[in-house]
Amino acid sequence: MSVVKVQPTRMELIKLRRRIKMAKRGHSLLKMKRDGLIMEFRELLEEAKKVIGGMAEKYEKAMQKLALAMAVDGVVAVKSIAMARQCEPKFVMHKKNIMGVVVPVIKREEKIVRCVVEREYGVLGTTARIDEAVEAFEQLVDAILEVAEIETTIRRLIEEIEKTKRRVNALEYRVIPSMEEACKFIAFKLEEMDRENIIRLKKLKSKKAKQEA
């Protein structure tokens, strides 16, 4: 599989040997990176499953409760409650670096799920259905904040793992073998030239000896 066309010179051989050494070092480093990423990923996976599943469940529940509230109390009532709500869910976002992968870290400033009396609208003016819908959505947003962090992290890690894996394999099965092949080719060619030289010298020597005799 000698794809690399090389000049059989000693300089080229030295250069190639250096490149092989470097490629091998890069390969082992990338391999370690891949293993490290997979380890990170495995740790997160269990949690991600739980959190994402939980969010899907909460979404279904919240939508059901909202539909019920809208059907029984009317759209206008629900909208007026929506107008009354003041406090937006706020959070602080940081960036974290896991082996070159930038992932978000979300910190909640205040709790999103509130007690009924803490909400801005009057409890007496609304029905229990609306209260329940609001609570369900508060829980949903709470879950969404969690999911946002963990899902993005997982996604990024996966992409990075795939990239690193591809690089490791390319080095292992393509780049390093072809360079080694070229290296062998040069070494053989040089030896061959050496032998040719020796024979030539011997021939010359015997010719000279004949002439002198």
Next chain:
Amino acid sequence: MKKVAVIGDPDFTIGFRLVGIRDVYDVTNDEELVNAVRDVLSRDDIGIVVIRYDDLKKLPVMLRREIDERVEPTFVAVGGMGSVEELREKIRKAIGVDLWK
């Protein structure tokens, strides 16, 4: 301090209005949807964008790639098991085994 934004049809967004989220984009057609997403991407006070998975699918490929690459804002797709399936497929492709479940 970052905020949450919601993009979707009015039926979808009303629930999030109940929590007090003010950055709500009501969209009724695909064009508005794309404009809303562009607007959200250009703002720097939004940390998380909640969007329906079906709506996310409708976006042009270039925009989706940009969404994937950005850390801020982070897009969260809700509704259906579509996003889970997508993630699962990605894991299967990258690791070689289906680790999900």
